[in-house]
Amino acid sequence: MGNRDTWTAENVPDQTGRTAVITGSNTGIGYHTAAGLARHGAAVVLAVRDLDKGAAAADRITAEYPHATVVVQELDLSSLASVREAAEKLGTAYPRIDLLINNAGVMYTPKQTTVDGFELQFGTNHLGHFALTGLLLPRLMQVAGARVVTVSSMAHRIMAAIHFDDLQWENGYNRIAAYGQSKLANLMFTYELQRRLAAHDSSTIAVAAHPGTAHTELTRHLPPFLRPADRLLSPLMVQSAAMGALPILRAATDPEVLGGQYYGPSGIGEQRGQPKLVEASRQAHDAELQRRLWAVSEELTAITFPV
Template sequence: MSANTKWTAADVPDQTGRVAIVTGSNTGLGYDTALVLADRGAHVVMAVRDVDKGKAAAARLVGRVPRADVSVQALDVGSLQSIRTAAEELKSAYPRIDLLINNAGVMYPPKQLTADGFELQFGTNHLGAFALTGLLLENLLPVEGSRVVAVASIAHRSQAAIHFDDLQWERGYNRVAAYGQSKLSNLLFTYELNRRLGGHDEPTIAVAAHPGISNTELMRHVPGSGLPGFSALAGLVTNSPEMGALATLRAATDPQVRGAQYYGPDGFRELRGHPKLVQSSKQSHDQDLQGRLWTVSEELTGVTFPV
């Protein structure tokens, strides 16, 4: 692909023989990511909280790609018990895993806790992805070209800090800042994981992507989302889910991708457009912060990594 060409789903290489686990793939970005990977020949595991919705999404996917090879796995990334159960089942079913795409997430909900008592956004968006990755990693490590992909957000710059003195927002809750903390955590985790994996060109790498502003179900807690005309207005300034998924797909499949890279839209302020290599905040590259968050995450989840 030439430097001037826009990267599209048509640039996803053949995925035949590869196993791709996509969390939260019954709707939105995850569904469109799963759809393209299946269309390119991957066996796609749609790892979802609601199995009935997952089965309906899988049927919808096969309706569009009749040759698709998909399965559905029960997984609630807001529950460590569910993560452990799913990880055991996945490790048994798939001795080799090529792609783990940590897509599932929540954005701007009212204050809620996960099953384990973590603030919902930090617990789901970061700790759940951290735990799942740690439990599945040994099935990726021997696989040449395997990748762990984090779906991050431009919100990692918004009121974002890691509040080590109050990670669960017990002293007051700001849903925008809590989301920013969780998305900054995705990047800190990705960069630290890639370093522990050994660098940029190891058999397994960790990379990140963000969709810009994408008009998906995640938007349902955005102020004003219930107003008449919100969807139409949002559609004018946001990426469609199909376009939003391209950054994830590029991070997951482009042979040129190197560990610890970050992909996002090429348009104004990375809000929309085709995926290109972008830069995350200076804070996300703070190695002391990365190491401290890793340690705390191991303590909170009880999951340690085989690297």
């Protein structure tokens, strides 16, 4: 696979015959992840909220890689009904799914709730993906070496905790802390899912990745007091969405990846650079909290996993 310190999109192995479902893939990191997989032969499903934007993204990928197979599936992660409908259609269309990449997300949004009454960031970033994974896992477990890759963030360390006493932020709201909770939940979900898959003797693995500080649409809800610093520091710290996609691509395709690993950029503070194996916070590895989060997530989504 070449020099392990300079892993690039060129290192993605042949994906011919594999099917990849990628959430939030019409723009940013998700788009470049989809393009990277399609380029190397995977049949790619862009699971997106906006079908027109999804179709435009599919057209861009196939224009660049005419051999690519790219289709669009409507999915709104902030609606459990939409998640169930999408999972049913995907399960019917694809008896086998090799890759599920839980990439979509919202960041620093003003206080809002999903149609199911969940705080928007927790409901979309964690619960929506939790439900989708649970519904699609039977398809993944039929495939030797299938992977679930969930995208977290350096924000899992920033003001982050799982607020079991007020998961939906009904008693006050801090958009930065709420985002941190959702990204911490993504990691805890990955570790608990991997433990369950291993106990089930499944060859399917759960892996996490983060893009560092990448230029994407996620920053549109950045609080006003952070915008001057963002403008000042961006040229020094922010990398392209294509570079931000590399840790996800590596987690999804590198044959040396193991279940429960976490990939991110190799530069200072993991903000930019080539993808490498990185470490999550101590809190993310708390097995008791992982199990507690899993139980409450099953209860809130009414989704039970086959492991």
